[in-house]
Amino acid sequence: MAPTLPCPCGRPLAYADCCGALHDGTRLAATAEDLMRSRYSAYVRDRRDYLLASWHPSTRPAELPPPEPGLRWLGLEVKCHVPVDADHATVEFAARSKLGGRAQRLHEVSRFVREGGRWYYVDGELR
Numbered sequence: 288m289a290p291t292l293p294c295p296c297g298r299p300l301a302y303a304d305c306c307g308a309l310h311d312g313t314r315l316a317a318t319a320e321d322l323m324r325s326r327y328s329a330y331v332r333d334r335r336d337y338l339l340a341s342w343h344p345s346t347r348p349a350e351l352p353p354p355e356p357g358l359r360w361l362g363l364e365v366k367c368h369v370p371v372d373a374d375h376a377t378v379e380f381a382a383r384s385k386l387g388g389r390a391q392r393l394h395e396v397s398r399f400v401r402e403g404g405r406w407y408y409v410d411g412e413l414r
Contacts, residue, residue, distance in 0.1 A: 295331040296324035319376035319399035320368040343407035
């Protein structure tokens, strides 16, 4: 995916000016929603390094398996971003994908925490 193509997260920006800047470390996510969108884009682009780095150490797996062959991410809908306080937030989203001709939908309410000025994904509850 070229840096000038639209960002997979759904915002009307080029990838390089949106989630790409978070993936390459040029800037940090300003909100939990920004981090969630960048994580979706990381799944689309198979940036497992970024996914692990943005996962809170208390819940982070040791590694992430590669995506299943043929998996295609189709879109993201952010349903709700709720700042709980200055360092905690939840984001409800639905992500659509397709694998082997079958449509899939992941609907989750994710929890995020900010430590040392950096947002981390903690965990999520499927809906």
